[in-house]
Amino acid sequence: MNMMDLTMNRIDMVFNDLREKGSKALITYITAGDPNLGATADLIIEMEKAGADIIELGIPYSDPLADGPVIQRASARALNNGIKIADIMNMVRSVRQATQIPLIYLVYYNSVFKYGIDRFVKEAHDVGIDGIIIPDLPLEERGEVFDITKQYGIHLIPLVAPTSHQRIPKIVENAGGFVYCVSTTGVTGERDEIQTNIKDYMEEVSRYTDMPKAIGFGISNPDMASQLKDYCDGIIIGSAIVSLIEKAASRDEMLDSVYRFIRGVKRVL
């Protein structure tokens, strides 16, 4: 049976729309199950209202080696709640009734591998996931996952880094969705400034692909988003949002602070 959906992937629709409007995508990240799955479902709706265009849901993992302290702590909080992959799938299935915003899983490879690659991708597709990002699965190891995601019409979002250089053409070859351009060497987390020469870096990536390009890692505020937006098609923000969730004293405060922050960033895009 051919699993390929005949309808267009929601990620592609969003980038097409934004391109027509001449504006940039705001991609927001939260860890699923932090502080609990009900909050995650509420946050998805609230972030969409505030102007998020695409949402990444982190699947909590015991050893998130691409993440800085903020997302490490979020992962630990979710795992302490006993969150399982099946719970996250169910939450997504139910949120999908209320929104058409593109949803992407950010998941470490061992979670997918141990769950069963085909089972994971199939269930993700069935509940309404549009893309998967696996931060520890480079080009050399992605073959099987790449083939299976294609079968189900899910984008395996390719990551490039400022150190990628001659690897870029291979990384973007046949890929879909958008190119996740890691802004700088290092792990996730808010930074005061980005050291990389973004102009040269993004020109290098653009030489090899027409796919939309989004910049992530270290973007903390509207000013930084505004400085970067001309070089790309989207901005990815994670730790700054997760940090607000961590600090909030109540559910209302959490939703309110995240809403305001996202509004503030979306305004400059």
Add this chain to the structure above:
Amino acid sequence: MKSITGRFGIFGGQYVPETVMNALIELEKEFNAAIQDEDFMQEYRYYLREYAGRPTPLYFAQNLTEKLSGAKVYLKREDLNHTGAHKINNVLGQILLAKRMGKKRVIAETGAGQHGVATATGAAMFGMQCEIFMGKEDVRRQALNVFRMRLLGAKVHSVESGTGTLKDAVNEAIRDWVTRIEDTFYVMGSVVGPHPYPTIVREFQKVIGEEARAQILEKEGRLPDYVIACVGGGSNAMGIFHPFYHDKQVKLIGVEAAGLGLETGKHAATMAKGSVGVLHGMKTLLLQDSEGQVMPVHSISAGLDYPGVGPEHAYYKEIGRAEYVAVTDREAVEAFVELSRTEGIIPALESAHAVAYALKLVPQLPKDKIVIVNLSGRGDKDVETVASLPEVEV
């Protein structure tokens, strides 16, 4: 597009963030060139001989042999290396590689602290900046080695995340490496991590087995029947096993930490209880739950307190070339005391696991059999831990 690079059967590979991929490719290229380069290998052997003190003796443990009244027991005395363990063999190789690649800053993870001390030592001698990542639990239980690293000029980071042990130290070292990929060389301490590290570390540790093989042929005129070594990540074991790989009559036995007992769930016996998964850039056997979350492990020995194992060991197990067994904390402590009293040699708690298995195996063997135990390190660092146990009278 399926890659077979750096695989041992299905194990190994490179499951790391894209940021470090070019660095791994460059490392592999430089390593392959270095080990073909006679000048490099001469310099490596020079430091092994003049600085580390190699070759280490293959000591006939006469008292222990008589007491156990079974096979003859030889000890490969890696504890006599400079800095007190086999770790220096690999560090000298990798530091020379770092120098060749023009890196000025080295980082390393450490469990028991022996690899941290060895790295700090190499960095001091070659004038490199050195930072060591060590789990907070290990910082506590291996305080002597923390002091040694600081004395040698290294900065020691106490890693608070996760369980505060070796696994978390590796995570943090990888995070640092991703951040400072341009100027930093990661000196991996065991036969773990993404390709090419498991191969690099094996190549720089195989001197143990090459020496032991030549020494036993000289002393006994034949190969041993058993080679026994402890396994955490597995560098001392792979170092002594690998040169015996083709000698099919030699049984290779890796000894893991059974902690409080395999049935208690508080152990680090990856081979006995693990399943295939991915951690620290490699596909290997792992102690993990049904969702791939890495489980907390336990061993009295900080160097064996690791939920994974080197991919080449996982392969040796799969093809049946080596057998893997486990001994408990209690058995290791008994062996620690036994070797101290019988031979006047205080072994590291890690190595005491290998000794403990020998204490069980040797009495069952005929007198014409020969057993080599790899005594990977000395126990000075563990004296406080052992002295604090109620069952040990000192």
